[in-house]
Amino acid sequence: MTAEPLGQHRRTPAGIRLRDRITNWGLPLLGIVAIIALWWLATVVFSIEKYLLPSPVDVIYAFAGQAGFLMEQSWVTLVETVQGFVLSIVVGVPIAVLIASSRLIERTINPLLLMVNAVPKIAIAPILVVWMGFGQLPKVVMVFLLCFFPIVISTAAGLRSTPAELVELVHSLNASKVQAFFKVRFPYALAQVFVGLKVAISLAVIGAVIAEFVGADAGLGFVIVQSGASADTPLAFAAMTLLGLISIVLFYGLAALEKRLLPWAEEHR
């Protein structure tokens, strides 16, 4: 007996790979370049005042003028974001495991989670400052509050979505609950967990900035508040661009990690 040929999803021709690369990298880049060009054109054609809408060139000058300072502030925001994000994974995943393990626990915890999530985070921010001061802690907590919910929901959903045939397989081997969890249910849930992580990471940066707005002496959110007060719009734009970059890098980093850890997930969805 000979082995059958592999399915058509294994694309080998170099031409197709090149086309993939262009659509993966070229198109997003083209979009960004086009928007910047339009923005620049608008500021020139309508000769808009710098403090209303700075041109891309003004923003670059603003950045170059205080590059060191801006990088320091970016680092502060990045650290807060990552800390809060990691904290929400560390706390969120075990809670999701609890929720998925019993309907009773789910019914007890779910309304609480929904209530906490329904509170506008911007309303809590000043309270967090009152409780925790102006340091990094309230920022980390704010990031945590925003990230926590999507991670819990997606992880619990993933843990419940184990296909029936895998559940039966585990039963037929008389596996213990712990074995079933670590060998089948959790690995299977990972694809869904990553969906939640990607939603969460884009919220994480927002959380850090909200907290910095309310009370901070460092971070990109603080820079934006300060430059707004002194009508230094180009500097605010430079800080916002850096925020966008942080967001993009974190998101694509996560996507790359997913591809590395779960090469099967893409084909499986």
Added chain:
Amino acid sequence: MIQLKHVSQVFNGRQGRVHALENINLEVERNEFVTLVGRSGCGKSTMLRMVAGLLQPTSGTITVAGEPVTKPRRDVSFMFQRPALLPWRTVLENVLLPVEILRLEKAPHLRRAHELLELVGLTGFEKRLPHELSGGMQQRVSLCRSLIQNPNVLLMDEPFSALDALTREELSVELQRIRMEQATTIIFVTHSIEEAVLLADRVVVLSARPGRLRKVVPVDIPRPRTLGHNAHADRVTEVSAELHELLMPAPMGDIA
């Protein structure tokens, strides 16, 4: 080896109670190959699940090797209609899953895994992930996994029904060969008469709703059997015709 005594199964459905199986009595000898045939919904999968210990009968007793079945046994393995492979594990790791769960010795079973994969023609594919394989290859991996712990009993629930006709035939022939090399008691559920005749020592025919044991047909055709040119074509036709008649509803009286 396997004994069913007055076994019945009643499900409580939304529209009242459903009698899936009624008063089944059957004995399967050690190393016998029995196929269960019947139309869909006649309870053949239910019967297999009860022997596997995945489901308890409403009444009656089932014993394997003289012991009543209350939960899945280590010496009984189950092969499903779908490959049920773990998508993140390589072919080899999938085959070794029962070894990990049953906490068997690693080294000898690793050797056995390689032997089994060779037996089904998957040498060189050990490091592949399931999504890189065709349906037939995936089901071969599943077959290796169900044989890894050297089970005394192998229960197969329409394992080839999702495959194309040629792959199905190929796998049926392979299954016979594997079984000739290594004695195992097999109960094989199918709705294909061809498959039943090709594989079985005895064919158990179930009637539908409630599932009752209609007839047990012995198949005394020498092995190995194939579906192609066959020295025993007459016997095959004869048995197939008998099964066909048992499974088809009685023809209407006067059509004129």
